[in-house]
Amino acid sequence: MGEKAKGRGPLPPTLPSMLHHHIPIDPRFAFVIIFLNVYQKGTVFPMIRDVENETLPREDLEALQLRRLQAVVERVYHLVPFYRRRLDEAGVKPGDVRTLEDLRRLPFTVKQDLRDNYPFGMFATPMSQIVRIHASSGTTGKSTPVAYTQRDLETWSELMARTLAAGGTHRGDIVHNAYGYGLFTGGLGFHYGAERLGAAVIPVSGGQTRRQIMLLQDFAPTVLTCTPSFALYLAEVGQEMGVDFQKLPLRVGIFGAEPWTEAMRSEIENRLGLDAVDIYGLSEIIGPGVSVECVEGKKGLHIFEDHFLPEIIDPATLEPVPPGEMGELVITTLTKEAMPLLRYRTRDITSLDYAPCRCGRTLARMHRLRGRSDDMLIIRGVNVFPSQIEAVLLETPGVAPHYQLIVDREGQLDTLEIQVEVDEATFSDEVKQLQALAKNIERQIKDYFTVSVKVRLVEPRSLPRSEGKAKRVIDRRQL
Amino acid sequence: MKVEQISVFLENKAGRLAEVTRILGEAGINIRALSLADTTDFGILRLIVDQYDRAREVLKEKGFTVGKTEVVAVEVPDRPGGLALVLQILARAGINVEYMYAFVQHSGKNAVIIFRFDNLEDAISLLQKEGIHIYKGEEVYRL
Numbered sequence: 001m002g003e004k005a006k007g008r009g010p011l012p013p014t015l016p017s018m019l020h021h022h023i024p025i026d027p028r029f030a031f032v033i034i035f036l037n038v039y040q041k042g043t044v045f046p047m048i049r050d051v052e053n054e055t056l057p058r059e060d061l062e063a064l065q066l067r068r069l070q071a072v073v074e075r076v077y078h079l080v081p082f083y084r085r086r087l088d089e090a091g092v093k094p095g096d097v098r099t100l101e102d103l104r105r106l107p108f109t110v111k112q113d114l115r116d117n118y119p120f121g122m123f124a125t126p127m128s129q130i131v132r133i134h135a136s137s138g139t140t141g142k143s144t145p146v147a148y149t150q151r152d153l154e155t156w157s158e159l160m161a162r163t164l165a166a167g168g169t170h171r172g173d174i175v176h177n178a179y180g181y182g183l184f185t186g187g188l189g190f191h192y193g194a195e196r197l198g199a200a201v202i203p204v205s206g207g208q209t210r211r212q213i214m215l216l217q218d219f220a221p222t223v224l225t226c227t228p229s230f231a232l233y234l235a236e237v238g239q240e241m242g243v244d245f246q247k248l249p250l251r252v253g254i255f256g257a258e259p260w261t262e263a264m265r266s267e268i269e270n271r272l273g274l275d276a277v278d279i280y281g282l283s284e285i286i287g288p289g290v291s292v293e294c295v296e297g298k299k300g301l302h303i304f305e306d307h308f309l310p311e312i313i314d315p316a317t318l319e320p321v322p323p324g325e326m327g328e329l330v331i332t333t334l335t336k337e338a339m340p341l342l343r344y345r346t347r348d349i350t351s352l353d354y355a356p357c358r359c360g361r362t363l364a365r366m367h368r369l370r371g372r373s374d375d376m377l378i379i380r381g382v383n384v385f386p387s388q389i390e391a392v393l394l395e396t397p398g399v400a401p402h403y404q405l406i407v408d409r410e411g412q413l414d415t416l417e418i419q420v421e422v423d424e425a426t427f428s429d430e431v432k433q434l435q436a437l438a439k440n441i442e443r444q445i446k447d448y449f450t451v452s453v454k455v456r457l458v459e460p461r462s463l464p465r466s467e468g469k470a471k472r473v474i475d476r477r478q479l
Numbered sequence: 480m481k482v483e484q485i486s487v488f489l490e491n492k493a494g495r496l497a498e499v500t501r502i503l504g505e506a507g508i509n510i511r512a513l514s515l516a517d518t519t520d521f522g523i524l525r526l527i528v529d530q531y532d533r534a535r536e537v538l539k540e541k542g543f544t545v546g547k548t549e550v551v552a553v554e555v556p557d558r559p560g561g562l563a564l565v566l567q568i569l570a571r572a573g574i575n576v577e578y579m580y581a582f583v584q585h586s587g588k589n590a591v592i593i594f595r596f597d598n599l600e601d602a603i604s605l606l607q608k609e610g611i612h613i614y615k616g617e618e619v620y621r622l
Contacts, residue, residue, distance in 0.1 A: 422488050422521075422544050429486035429523055429548045429595070430577055431516050438520075456520050459490050461542045 047295065047359070049165040049197070050158070053306045054361045058354075061362065062100055065309055068334035070097050073106065076340050079124040082117055083342065103309065103332065104320065108343045114144040114284065123147050125338050135183040136283045143183070146283045147338035153192070155335055159289035159304050160193020166302065166359070167277045168252040168295040169223050171198035176216060176250075178226035178234075179257065180206040185287025186257050190225045193289065199223065206230070209237045216248055224253040228260040228268060228276075235271035246273045252295060254279050256288060259369040259387075263394070265298075278368055284344055285331050291366055297357050300365030307335045310364065311343070312352055315373035316383060326351045326385075328373040329366065347373045349385055375473060377407055379414045382451050386472045389418060392444050399426060399441070402460075407475040414477065416453045418445070421460045480603050481549040482593070482619045483531045488544040489515075489522040499524060499538065506537045511622060512593055514580035525580070527552075527593065529620045550595045551603060552582070552619045554612035557590045565592070568609050574602050582622065591622065 048054050056064065074094040076083035086107040087093070096102060114122055123130065125147075132148040148156065169175065175194040179186030187205055194201040202219055204212055206226075212234060215221070224231065231253055238245060250272060256279035268276045280301050281288035290308055291301035303310050312327040313320055321327040329346045333339075349371040352364045371387030378384070386405055393399050399420055406417040420441065428434055438455040445453045489495045496515070503510060503526075512527040525548070528534045538545045555561045569576060575597060582591035591614065596602040606613055614622075 424544055424546065427486070427488050427544045427546045429484070429525055429546050431518060431523060434488075434521065434523070435518065457488075457490075458521075459488060459495075459542070460544055 047165045047168055047170070048361060049162045054162065054302075054304075054363060056306070056362055058362060061305060064306055065334060066097075066100050068306075069100065069103065069309060069332065070094070072332070072334055072336075072340045073097050073342065076124055076342060080122060080340075082113065082121060086342075100309075103311065103343070106332075106342050108318070108330065108345050109341050110345050111144070111284075111347075115142060118142060119145050120147070122339050122341075124340055125149055130338050134185045134188075134283055134287065144284070146185075146287075149337040152286075152337050155307065156189060156286050156289055157192040157196040159286065159307065160189050161196040162304065163279060163289050163292040164190070164193050164197050164199065164223070164254065166292045166294045166361075167223075167254040167279075168275060169194070169197060169199055169254075173199040173223050173251075174219060174221040175199050175201045175223040175225060176204060176212075176219070176221035177201055178204050178206060178212060178224070178230060179288075185281070185283045189281070189286075189288040190254075194223075194225075209233065210241065213238045213241055213243055216250070217243065220249050222249050222251045224250055224272070224274065226253075226255065227257045228255040228264055229258060231255055231268050231272060231276070232264070235268070239271075245271060248273070250274045252277065254292070256280055259371075261394075262368075280348075280366065280369070282346060282348075284339075284341060285333055285346075286336065290331070293365075294357065294359035294361060296359040297365075299357075300353050300367055302357070302359075302361050302363040302365055303352075305363050307333070309334055310352060310366065312350070313345075314383065315345075315347075315349075315376055316378060324351055324353065326367075326370060345373075349373055349376070349387070377405070377416070377473065377475070379407065379416050379449075379451050382449055384416070384449055384451065388448065389445065390472075392448055393418075393420065393441065396437075396441055396444065399437075403472070405473045407473065407477055409477045416451065417456055418453055419456050419458045422457045423460050480551070480607075480613050480615060481599065482527060482552045482614070482616045484548045484550045484593070484595075485526045485528060485531065485534055485538070486546040486548055487524040487526070487538060488546075489524055491517065491520055491522060496522075496524065498541075499543065502537055502541055503528065503534055506533060508534045508537070511620065512580065512582045512591075514578070514593075516578065525578075527582075527619060531620070548595065549599055550593050551599065551606075552614040553592050553594055553606060554614065555590045555592050557588055561590065562592065565606070565611060568606065568611070569602065572601075572605050574598065574605065582619075591619070 077087055077094045090107045092105050129149050130147045131150050132153060133145050135143040135145045177190045179190050181187030191201050191203055202221060251274055253274045253276045255276055265276050275295050277293040277295055278301055279288055279292045281290040291303040293301050309332040311320060311330040313330055315328040329348045329350050330343050332343050333341050348369050350366045350369055352366055354364045371385040375386050376383055393403055402421045404419045408415045426437055434457060438457055441455045442453055487499055509529045510526055514525045516523045535545050553565060555565055577595040579592055579594045
């Protein structure tokens with residue numbers, strides 16, 4: 001984007017003016033503020049809301065994390081019977097946490113633990129301290145409730161204000177918030193964050209697409225927040241209604257709550273005429289506001305590490321993976337009061353990048369989600385995620401994104417067959433061309449995973465389609 | 480001088496070939512010639528039909544992957560050494576035959592062979608120069 005000159009509305013607040021608005025900034029950092037203000041004058045405002053906490057040097061951040069980790073372990077040990085039991089079983093006392101390395105000695109928390117303690121067994125505060133209860137969608141079982149104290153809501157609002165700011169939102173913006181309001185954390189999370197930031201929120205929630213298109217034209221919001229698939233749906237319906245999105249003042253979109261791809265980002269940006277950034281969160285941890293991409297970088301999501309301590313583990317061995325490698329994201333909440341969680345296994349597959357970002361944040365960036373650990377296959381000892389195979393297929397010109405993985409065992413050996421649909425772009429009347437296509441995919445997968453696979457070409461639409469999640473993997477191994 | 484051939488991707492599953500011929504039959508399309516190349520996993524059915532566009536349309540409607548290739552229909556004397564003569568001409572000129580198959584029907588006393596070349600134009604001009612008769616598309620569809 002960038003070709004379209006859009007009205008930016010009132011100027012964003014300057015950093016000094018932010019000092020008057022509930023942003024605690026250590027006087028020691030005053031020089032930074034003056035410097036940034038002078039440096040950035042007339043150019044784009046650095047969209048960092050909490051300069052102190054979002055740009056901490058690593059050692060200061062780790063010192064803060066350790067203090068907070070010690071406090072949270074102490075609290076859950078004394079306040080949550082479930083954690084006392086788990087910590088006792090692990091032979092760890094709160095006083096044993098002396099360095100961040102000691103995190104590895106703490107027990108994991110999994111979704112089933114929340115179900116086992118349904119409904120309120122994981123809460124660390126009495127109901128008299130709790131002011132809000134949300135619940136997870138419950139798509140994979142009974143929904144699990146999560147709770148917030150007044151201070152948790154403050155923290156969440158502040159983190160969502162940071163999130164919106166990282167995406168390029170500021171005071172004077174109008175935020176069209178099409179995340180669902182209700183038990184789901186998306187709608188209210190964005191709502192409170194936008195208000196905290198000083199932007200105007202339209203709490204439109206989900207559904208009534210044609211009415212939403214009307215509001216996008218009449219109320220002229222500058223920021224769109226919704227799921228990426230809904231953003232594309234809006235583009236489609238708007239197009240049918242003859243709306244020219246390039247003429248609307250929409251400037252940025254903050255999209256999440258479901259995995260999406262770089263290809264979808266380009267399509268959304270082109271069709272809606274805005275900058276699209278990815279946001280990540282889950283209700284068990286806080287809701288949206290765990291991590292977000294900065295609009296300057298659009299390369300990985302900054303985790304608010306002063307509140308959430310991330311780890312990446314191998315889902316099979318539960319051991320940490322080497323830095324930068326892919327694995328399951330595990331989060332320990334550092335400041336949550338009502339429902340703190342130790343080493344919560346998110347099941348989401350990503351990797352962490354600690355390299356400095358051009359936006360100035362020192363917070364680690366997680367790679368856009370690469371899949372779920374539930375989908376992970378172990379083929380002859382190698383961890384393989386369907387999403388990785390999908391990525392290889394998408395890079396192969398002409399291959400349709402419809403595939404199915406068949407895992408089987410011949411004798412003692414695991415076999416992986418990838419069924420790929422042949423469409424008109426890849427089809428040839430010559431056998432050798434089609435065989436070369438299959439061989440080419442096999443070779444690329446082998447290069448990537450060091451696992452030999454067999455590619456079988458199948459007719460289009462012979463692989464099952466489903467409305468929601470496609471059934472990508474069939475495991476025939478009798479283990 | 481070129482003939483339009485339809486190719487259809489088939490999985491190696493019982494009934495797929497029957498399905499294609501059924502669809503074409505119900506649409507009133509007559510198959511003039513066909514060949515099936517098969518591997519352990521899949522097959523490629525190549526067809527010359529009397530109504531190319533209609534055949535393509537009905538097969539795509541039913542979800543088949545359909546391709547279009549231009550091939551050459553060559554008249555070959557129906558006697559010992561007839562085909563060898565044509566192939567020798569091609570071999571001398573270094574023209575490679577990707578695949579070929581025979582027409583079911585004869586044209587008078589001669590056989591009709593379908594050739595697929597990488598370099599179609601060169602093959603056509605060579606054969607014509609050597610006095611080999613090549614059919615026009617319309618002739619072939621009506622044979």
